[in-house]
Amino acid sequence: MPEAPEGHWLTIVGIGEDGLHGLSSAARAALEDAALVMGAARHLALLPALKAERLSWPVPFEEGVRMLLSRRGKPTVMLASGDPFWFSAGTSVTRHLEQREWTAHPAPSTFALAAARLGWAIQHIECHGLHAAPLTRLRPCLVPGRRAILLLRDGPAVGELAAWLTEQGFGASTLYVLEALGGSRERIRQCTAETLDLTDIAHPVAVGLSVAGEGRTLPRSSGIPDDWFDHDGQITKRPARALTLSALAPRPGETLWDIGAGSGSIAIEWLLSHPSTAAIAFEADPERAERARANALALGVDRLTVIEGRAPDILEGRTRPDAIFIGGGLSQSLLETLFALPGGPTRLVANAVTLESEALLAQWHALKGGDLLRIELAQAAPLGTRRGWHAAYPLVQWSIAL
Template sequence: MEPITVVGIGADGWAGLSPAAQDALGQAEVLVGSGRQLGLVPAGDATRVTWPSPMLAAVEPLLAEHAGRRVCVLASGDPMLFGIGGTLARLLGPESLRVIPHASAVSLACARLGWPAEDVEVVSLVGRPVESLLVLPDRRVLVLSADGDTPARVAQLLQARGFGPTTMTVLEELGGPAERRHEGTAAAWSAPVGGLNVIALDCRAAPGVTSLGRGPGLPDDAYEHDGQLTKREVRAVTLAALGPLPGQLLWDVGAGSGSVAIEWMRTHPTCRAVAVESRPERVERIESNARMLGVPGVRVVHGRAPDALHGLPTPDAIFVGGGLTGDGVLDACWAALPEGGRLVANAVTLESEAVLTRWQATVGGTLTKLEISRAAPVGGFTGWKPMMPVTQWEVART
C-alpha cells in the first residue's frame, strides 16, 4: 500500500518548501488540506480535497475513498507538533506515513524572540477552550492560536487570573511575506490580529497575587465548595498516594467540589480525569472550579455510583471520596481497575471506616489514619483546632 505523504508547509508557501517536499507534492494524485494550505500550492493535475468540518470523523472515510492513489496531506509547519500528522499516526499507524516537516511555528517564534526552545512551554488552543491555559509565574509560554480572536481572549484570561503585567508578543504570519509583530501587556492588550498567529507570553503576576503551582494541596479557598471538600493537607497526601503519571486516567468518585480530579490533571497536561457526582449543584461547581484552575477538560458525570460508572473508560487510578457505604460502590471500582491500577479511599465516619477495614482485610493494602490540627484563636490566645480524622485506604491491584 502506498504510504500517505504528509508535507508541512509554512506561510512562505511553495518557495519555502524543500526539494523533497516539492517533489512529493508534484507527484501526488490527491492533495488534501485546508483551503488556505491548498492555496499555497501551484495548480497541477492532482485532485484537491478540502477537509470538511468537523475533520476528525472524516479522516478515515476520506482517505479510504482515495486508497491506491498517491495521497499527499498538507499540514501547517511541523505535522507532528499538534498537527494532522499525529492524528494520522494514531489512526493509521506510523508505518503508513511518510512525513516531510517544515519549520514549526514554535521554532520560528523561538528564533524571532531569542528564546531557547527547551525553556518554553507550548500550549495549543486550537479546538480547546482558552481556560486550558494554566498560567504559572515567571514562565515563558507559546500559545498556538485558534484564530484572530485568541490573543484578546488570552489577555482577558490573564487579567482575570491576576497576570495583567504579563508581556504578550503576537507573531502573525510567521515566515511569510506578511509577517508582523505586535507587543503589549495583557492588561492593556488591544491590537487587532490576523487569524494565523502565535502568542508568546512572558508570564508575570500582579503585586499581591498568590500564584498556584502544579503540585497537590492547593489552598482550600482556591475552590468554590459547600463544605464537601477534601481539605488541603489530606488532599496532598491523597494525591501522593494516587501517584499521577503523564497520560493516566483517574476516576474521582463522589467528587464533591472536584478538587482531587482537578489537582490530578494539573500535575501534567496529558493527565485525564472523570469526576462522578450525584448532586447537580455540585456538578456545576466542579465544572466551574475546573475552568478557573486551568483544567476545563475534566469530564464530569452526573450520576450516582455504581450505576454512573458503567461505560466509563478504564481508569489507571480511582479515588473514592464519597459514597463508600453505598451498595456495590467499592465492588464496581475494584472490578474496573486493571492490573497495576491504584485505588485510594478516604473515610471520615465510623461506618465508612468499617467498610475500608473489611476491604483491607480481604484484598490487602495500607490503612493510614490522618489527624490534622490547625492553629485558631482561643479567646485572646491561639490553640490547636483539630479537623475530623480521616482513615485512608491505599491499595494496588496485582
Template sequence: MTPPAEHITVVGVGADGWAGLAEPARRALLDADVVIGAPRQLGLLPPQARAERVAWPSPLRPAVPGLLAAHTGRAVCVLASGDPLHYGIGRALVESVGARRLRVLPHPSSVAYACARLGWPQEDVEVISAVGRPLDRVSAALHDGRRLLVLSADATTPAAVAGLLRERGYGPSELHVLERLGDDAHERHVQASADTWDEPPGDPLNIVAVGCRRAPGAGRLGAVPGLPDTAYEHDGQLTKRYVRAATLAALAPAPGELLWDIGGGSGSIGIEWMRTHPACRAVTVERDPVRAERIGRNARVLGVPGLTVAPGAAPGALAALPGPPDAIFIGGGLTTPGLLQACWAALADGGRLVANTVTLESEALLARWYGRHGGELVRLAVASAVPVGGFTGWRQAMPVTQWSVTKAATEPVAGTTGETAARALTPRTDTGDTA
C-alpha cells in the same frame, strides 16, 4: 529513503508557501495525483502542481480514513501547517493508517519561528494549543517567570488570552502576537501587556507568546497537589488541603492515566490529578446538580476544562464511565450497598484504589477490606493554630482514615497483620457492606 508501497507523503508548509519548500517537498507535490489540505494551504500551490486538489471536510478527524481510502492506488500528498507531527494533521494520519505508510517532510513550525524571533530557547517554553481545545488550559501553566506559546485558533485568540490573563491575576504579563511567521513580506509582531492589550483582531495565522508575570497581591498556585482551599469555590464539601495532598500522593498519578473520582464535591481531587500532567484524565461522579456545575467552574478556572463531570449516584453511574480506570478515589458514600464492590470490579490488575472516611462505620468497612486485600490503612490528623483568648492553641480537625491499595492478580491470604487489625476495628454490628 525509499518510501513504502502505497505511501502517503505529508508535506509541511509555512506562511511563505511554495517559495519556502525544499526540493523534496516540491517534487512530491508535483508528482502527486491528489493533494489534500485546508483551502488556505491548497491555495499556496503554483499552477504547475496539476494534482487534483481536495479540501478537508468539517469535522476533519472522522473524515480522514474514508477520504484516504477513496484515493487508494493514487499518489497522495497531504498538506500540513509547519511540522505535521507538532499539533498537526500528522497525529490523525498516524492513527488512521500507521506510521509506516507515511513519509513526513516537516517544515519549521510556528513554535520554532516564534522562539527564533523572541530569542527564547524552545526547551524553556510550554506550548498550549487553542485550536479545537479550550483556552482555559492556559490557566494551569501560569507561574511567575514562565514562558508560554499559545497556538491560536483564529484572529480573536490574542484578545481572549489577554482577558484570561487579567482574570487569573496575570495582567502584567508580557504579550507578543506574531503573525504570518516565515512570510517576510507580511510578518508582523505586536507587543503589549495583557492589562493594556487593546489591539483589534489581526491576521488569523498567528501565535501568542506570553511572558508570565503575576500581579501584586494575586493568589499564587503551586505546581504540586495541595492547592489552598481558597482556590476552590465550594459549599464545604471539599477534601481539605493537607488531606488532599496526602490523597494525591497515594493515588500517584502518572501521564496518560485515568481517575474515577466518586463523590466529586467541589472536584478538587480530579482537578489536582489532572494538573499533575496535561495527559492525565479524570471523571468525577456527582449526584447533586448544583455541585456538578460548580465542579465544572472550578475545573475551568484551575486550567483543566477537560475534567468530565458525570451526573448521577454511584454505583449505578459507574457503568457509563470510560474505563478501565487506572485509579479510583472514593471520598464519600462508602457504606452505600455495592459501591466498594463495583469500584473493585472496575479496576484492572495493577489499578489503585484510595478511600477516605471520617465515620466509625465506614472505618470498620475499610478495615475489613484492608484485612482481605492488604494495602495501607492510615489515619491522618491535622491541627491548626487558632487564637485562644490572648494566646494561641491547637484546633484539631476530624481525623481521616485512609485505605490505599493496588489490585493484584493474586490477593493476599487471610491471617495477615492487616486482617488482625481489621478484626480489632470491626464492630459487632454489621453495616450491611460486604467485601
C-alpha cells in the same frame, strides 16, 4: 476498513506561509505526482500550478479525515501547518493507518519560527495550541518570569487573551503578536496585555507571552489551598488532599476515577500533576457535578470528564483504571463492585470520616490487607482571649493495590 495497500499512498507535507520555499525535493516530488492535494484553502492558494486535483478541507474537520481515508491507495498529499505532528493535523489521520501507508515531510513549526524571531530557548518555554481550547489552560503557567508561545484562532482571540490575562492580575505581561510568520506578510508587534489596542491582527497569528504582574500563582505541589476551589463544604481539605494524592501516586499517562467527586479537587490535582494524565469524576449531585466541571476549567484542566450518577451502578460494564479514589458514597456494595471489575493493576484509596465507614474500611483491611492510616489534624483557633487547638474529625484512609 479495506486492506492496506502496498507502499505509502499518503504524503503529509508541512507547509508554511512561504509556500514551497524550503520544501524538500521529496515533498515537491510528492506534490507533482499526486492525484489529489487536500488542505486548508490558504495553503492550497500558496501552491503553483499542479496536475493534481485540489480539495479544500471541509468543516467539520472529521469529515475531511473521512474523505481522505476514502482515497486509500491513491497517491494523495495532505497539507498541514508547519510540523504536522506538533499541534497540527498529522495524527488525526495517521492513527487510522499503518506505518507503511504514509510518509511525512515537516516544515519549521510556528513555535520554532517564533522562538527564532524572539531569541527564546524553546526547550525552556511552554507551547500551547489554543485554536479551539479555552484560555484557562494557561492558568498553571501564569508565573512571573515564565514564557510561552501560543497558537491562537484569529486576531480577536489575541484581544480575548489580553483581557483574560488582565483579569487574572497579569496585565503587565508582555505580548509579542506574531503574524504570518515565515511569509511575505510577516509582522511582529509588542505591547502589554493591559495596553493592547491592535485592531488589525491578521491570521495566522501566534503570541509570545512573557508573564509579569501581581496575579496569584497556582502551586504545583499536591495540596493546593482550598480557596482555589469553589465548593459547598464537600471537599477533601488541603492536608488530607496532599496525603491522598501521595497515596494515589499519579504517574504520566495514567487515569484516575474520583468517586463521589464533590468539588473535583482530587481529580483536578491529579490532572495538574502531568499533562498526559486523565481523570473521570463520578458525582450523583448535578449541582456538584457542574461545580467540578467549572473548577477544572478555571484551573486549566478542562480535560476532566464528569459523569453524573451514583456508584456503584454508574460503574457497571467499565474496566478499572490505574487509580481509584473513593471520597464519597463508600459502601460494601461499592467495594465489592470495584474488586470484581476487570482491569488492573489498580491503586485504590478510600477516605472515611464516620464510624460506620471507618468500621467498613477496617473490615476490608483485615480481609484484603493494604495500608490503614488514621489522620488527626488540629488547627490553631481563637479560644477566648487566647488560642487553642481546634480538632477536625479524624480521617481514616485505606490504600491497597488491586
